[in-house]
Amino acid sequence: MSKLYSAAEQVYREVKERILSSALPGGELISEGEIASEMGTSRTPVREAFLRLEAEGWMRLYPKRGALIVPVADGEAEHVVSARRLIEAAAVRTVVADPVARAELVRELRACLDDQRSVAAAGDVTTFTGLDADFHRAIVRAGGNPLLDAFYASLRERQRRMTARSLARDPLQLQSIIDDHTRLADLIETGDADGYDAAVVVHMHQVHGLGLPSGGAR
Structure with missing residues (x-):
């Protein structure tokens, strides 16, 4: 195990990454013993990590039974998507009004798309979900509103987990997500904020298997 972090911190990071990447899907029951054995440590740091993950809402502990990975709650995906759409749409309207900021953002998005294509070709879904989140976060950051x-950053982990869950169900979505991202970057480049808003609604709902809201795709 790495000496950069305490044993409990390493277990926390590893188990949380497995949850966010859907390697540990919602509803799965794991034990302190199996994680301790896998990571070559005692149960004490595993117990500390599990308590921390429970406090964050990622798992639920049951004495003598183990730790249940908490599934994505009913309605959570819809709420996350709704919040993301509102924030991204506001950011895009700000960015497209500034030609310099718009050009800088488009360059950043194109570079991110190149990385997405590379990891998708390698079948690296875990890295891809991080790049997916980075793509959308770059748009919000370019809007210049720190609040x-x-x-939006607080939604990143939920977003990653939702995307990983969707890709676990249908790995072929990798290419459709890249195609959607390319379209979104094109709309920003042409200054079409209304087109972006309509396209991102369809994109988010399709990726996460949600029905389109009434009036969502104009």
């Missing part, structure tokens, strides 16, 4: 940026 909205901070709130």
Whole structure:
């Protein structure tokens, strides 16, 4: 195990990454013993990590039974998507009004798309979900509102987990997500904020298997 972090911190990071990547899907029951054995440590740091993950809402502990990975709650995906759409749409309207900021953002998005294509070709879904979140976060950050940026960042882990869950169900979505991202970057480049808003609604709902809201795709 790495000496950069305590044993409890390493277990926490590893188990949380498995949850966010859907390697540990919602509803799965794991034990302190199996994680301790896998990571070559005692149960004490595993117990500390589990308590921390429970406090964050990622798992639920049952004495003598183990730890249940908490599934994505009913309605959570819809709420996350709704919040993301509102924040991104506001950011895009700000960015497209500034030609310099718009050009800088488009360059950043194109570079992110190149990385997405590379990891998709390698079948690296875990890295891809991080790049997916980075793509959308870059748009919000370019909007220049630190309060909205901070709130959006707080959704990153939920977003990653939702995307990983969707890709676990249908790995072929990798290419459709890249195609959608390319379209979104094109709309920003042409300054079409209304087109972006309509396209991102369809994109988010399709990726996460949600029905389109009434009037969502104009």
